[in-house]
Structures are given as structure tokens and as C-alpha cells.
Amino acid sequence: MVQSQDSSLQRTGVTFAAELAFEDIHLHYGDVHTLKGISLVAKPGEILCLLGPSGSGKTSLLRLAAGLEEQSSGRVRMNGRVIAGDNVFTPPEKRSVGLMFQDFALFPHMTILDNVRFGLRSMSAADTNREALAAIRRVGLEHHLNSYPHVLSGGEQQRVALARALAPRPSVILMDEPFSGLDTRLKDSVRAETLAILRETRATAIVVTHDAEEAMRMGDRIALLDHGEIIQAGTAHEIYHAPRNLFVAGFFSELNVFSSTCRGGVTETPLGTFDCAGRPDGTPVSVAVRTVGLDVRAPGEGGIPGRVVSRRFLGVTENLVLAVPGTDQPVRARIRADELPAGIRDVTIYVRPGDIMLFESDAENA
Known part of the structure; x- marks a missing residue:
């Protein structure tokens, strides 16, 4: 069935999704070892969230994937073909990669239409206009075609940046903290x-984010980084229910943590006695209890x-x-109101x- 012209303009063009793979990526800035052997694959059509604290890499x-920097060693592949590494470096404009910056990076002297057309310069004028208009309509901003960025709200500017990144129909789109500049009321709707x-x-x-809930809302899979290494990767369900260590558990939920020792197959805490069968007597453990689990x-x-100290x-x-x-340690709980x-x-x-989660204190393995 042939769609009407108006209907087709409401939809963003479908791309040919690519697999993007990082293989043993190391990155040095002088003496600083920023990335330490990262190996990770984003599957075709997948939304992969890179999660972690500031400075985790x-x-x-993301910049290596975009071609804005070169790794010190390792390879970046797209659909199996090396695009960076082994004396190969494909420039950003030839990678079929769309990049959306944290601050949106819109050109203030250009209209919304011209901002979105900017990445389509290799097309004919007619094709450029058609693709730009389709992208702008899809994000619901056709009434702002001739407006300038400064008259738009933060949420509208975010949508323009998304339209510009998607207009060339990239095989991979890279998004660096795309919602961090939005207020809380806007964030949920724009994210959806x-x-x-x-x-x-x-x-x-x-998608790069420091917000675990955002990563769980958006990502098909999540890779949690810290100090330039992948600490754990998997689905939100896998990581939340089987965190590899205390750092992972604490990144995905608020915790009460008690230091204890295994004796006779159990460990005692102020919140009760818990099973630690299989660990030798004298094994030091950290017992973590989610605040929502009380x-x-x-x-x-x-x-x-x-006794309630405060609520x-x-x-x-x-x-x-x-x-x-x-214990003198306060215990925190999050319960339904009223x-x-x-x-x-x-x-x-x-x-x-x-x-309840138990981690061996020396290695913090679950």
C-alpha cells in the first residue's frame, strides 16, 4: 500500500543499522590511562547505554567511535570492517555516524531548517530540503522552521539536535548525555x-549517561564503566538482580551496607541474620540491603x-x-507514601x- 505524501513526511527515514565493535581499546593522555582494554559490541538496531560516574571514560x-579522537591501541569496527586502528583511520564524515552533543551545538546564526540541513550538504538541494523537513516534522517542530535556536526551549533545542543527527540516516547515532540539560518535568517526556x-x-x-534509571529506561543493554574499564555489561534486569560487586549494586540502587563476617554459614547484621553458606568461617563480607527492600x-x-528519626x-x-x-549507623528506607x-x-x-546482597569485602565479588 502506498502511503500519502503527508504521512510519509511524518516519519524519519529508516536506516541500515550497523554493528559497532570496540576491540581492546586503550587511550592515553600523556601519563593518564583513560581507557584500559575496552571490548564491547553494539548490535545492529540496539540501544546501548554507556553508564558511569564522571571521569569513567x-x-x-564515544569520541573514538565518532572519529573525533584516535585510540592509543585497539580497533574500532563497523560491520566487521576496521574504521580505526592498525594504521587505518576513517574520517568522521565517512563513518555513517550521527553525533548529538551534550550542549546540542546548534548554530545560533542559522534557522532551525538550516541547522538540520547542515549535515546534508552532499545531497542535491531538493533532497536536502526533503530530508531536513521530514526530520523536523518527525520531532514536531515544523512550526519553527524559520526560527533561531535562542527562541526555543531546552526541550525543543534537544529535538532539533536529534533531527540534525538523524537527517543523514546514519547507521549509528551517538548521544552524549542528551537529556542532562533538561529540567526534571521535561526530561521524561523528551526521553520517551x-x-x-x-x-x-x-x-x-x-547513549552516554551517568543516570542509572535513565540507562534502564532507554537501554537494551547497559555497560557500566569506572576508571576506564567495563565493570559489568548486560540488560538492566541482569545487572540489577545480579550485580558483580558493591560498586555496581550501589550504582543501581540506594543501599544500607554493613560490614560483617561469615560464621557457621551465616552472617549477623543489625537488620537480621543472613545466609552465607559456602564461604569459610572468618570471611569478611559486606551485606547490602536496598532501601526499597525494607x-x-x-x-x-x-x-x-x-525508631523513626526523620521522614x-x-x-x-x-x-x-x-x-x-x-548500631549507631542510621538505616535508610524508601516506602510508599502514607x-x-x-x-x-x-x-x-x-x-x-x-x-539482600552479600559481597566478599576483599574482592567485593558477589
Whole structure:
């Protein structure tokens, strides 16, 4: 069935998604070893999130993929072909890669239409206009064709940057903290719109973020980096439920952490006694309990007695700070708002087994 002209203009052109692979990537800035043997594959049509704290190497890896920098050693491949490494370097404009910067990098002296047309200069004038208009319409900004960036909101500027990156129909699109400049109210809606557009175009996407929830919302897979190394990679479900170490667990959820020792197949903490079978007696462990894994109720049978030190209403949830016997360390809990009666001080705490994690303290292996 042939689509009408208007209908086709509402859709972003579908690309031929590529596989992008990093093989044993090392990057040095003088004496600083920024990337340390990164090996990672973004599969065709996949959204891969690079997650990690500032300085972990996320943006450096993105810049290598874009061709804005050269690695010290290792190879970057697209669909099996080396595009960087082994005395090969394909310039950015020949990689079929779209890049969306954190600050959007729009040209202030150009209209929105001209900004989006900028990356289409190798096409004829008619093709350039058609592709630019299609991209702008798809992000819902056709009424701003002749506007300049300064009159647009942050969310609108983000959509222009996305349209410009997608207009040439790249096989891979690279996005560096694309939502960090948006306020909280806009972020969810713009992120959902962006995700829908990426799915529609079917391009392979690599998204850099420092926000674990954002990575879980967007990514088919997540690679968590720290100090230039991949600490763990997998789906959000895999990483959340089977974190490799305490760093990974703490990046994906708020934790209460207690130092303890395995004795007789169990370890004791202020929140109860937990199984550590299979570890020799005397093994030091860190016991991590997610703040969402604590059920706090009015005094009742069983559980751990506690006292509310403070509570903060956050709309859907409440954050509690609790005092429990056997430790001066405050225990934090996140519960549904209004589940606990107002003004109550003495409570009983129950721990959900699925939110308890044990890590050996010396190597922090789960």
C-alpha cells in the first residue's frame, strides 16, 4: 500500500543499522590511562547505554567511535570492517555516524531548517530540503522552521539536535548525555519521544549517561564503566538482580551496607541474620540491603524493632531514617507514601530477601 505524501513526511527515514565493535581499546593522555582494554559490541538496531560516574571514560569512548579522537591501541569496527586502528583511520564524515552533543551545538546564526540541513550538504538541494523537513516534522517542530535556536526551549533545542543527527540516516547515532540539560518535568517526556524516534529509525544507538534509571529506561543493554574499564555489561534486569560487586549494586540502587563476617554459614547484621553458606568461617563480607527492600510498619510480631528519626515526604514515596538496636549507623528506607501512620515513632522493620546482597569485602565479588 502506498502511503500519502503527508504521512510519509511524518516519519524519519529508516536506516541500515550497523554493528559497532570496540576491540581492546586503550587511550592515553600523556601519563593518564583513560581507557584500559575496552571490548564491547553494539548490535545492529540496539540501544546501548554507556553508564558511569564522571571521569569513567564514557565520553572518550564515544569520541573514538565518532572519529573525533584516535585510540592509543585497539580497533574500532563497523560491520566487521576496521574504521580505526592498525594504521587505518576513517574520517568522521565517512563513518555513517550521527553525533548529538551534550550542549546540542546548534548554530545560533542559522534557522532551525538550516541547522538540520547542515549535515546534508552532499545531497542535491531538493533532497536536502526533503530530508531536513521530514526530520523536523518527525520531532514536531515544523512550526519553527524559520526560527533561531535562542527562541526555543531546552526541550525543543534537544529535538532539533536529534533531527540534525538523524537527517543523514546514519547507521549509528551517538548521544552524549542528551537529556542532562533538561529540567526534571521535561526530561521524561523528551526521553520517551527520543526513544520512540530511535526505535522508528532502527539505527544503532550508543547513549552516554551517568543516570542509572535513565540507562534502564532507554537501554537494551547497559555497560557500566569506572576508571576506564567495563565493570559489568548486560540488560538492566541482569545487572540489577545480579550485580558483580558493591560498586555496581550501589550504582543501581540506594543501599544500607554493613560490614560483617561469615560464621557457621551465616552472617549477623543489625537488620537480621543472613545466609552465607559456602564461604569459610572468618570471611569478611559486606551485606547490602536496598532501601526499597525494607518494609516499615507499626509495631508487630517478628521483624527488627526501630525508631523513626526523620521522614521526608516525596509524593509517591517517603524517605525514612531509622535507628535500630546494635548500631549507631542510621538505616535508610524508601516506602510508599502514607503507608506508615503519621506521627508514629516506634516501628517494626521487615527485610525482603530479594533485596539482600552479600559481597566478599576483599574482592567485593558477589
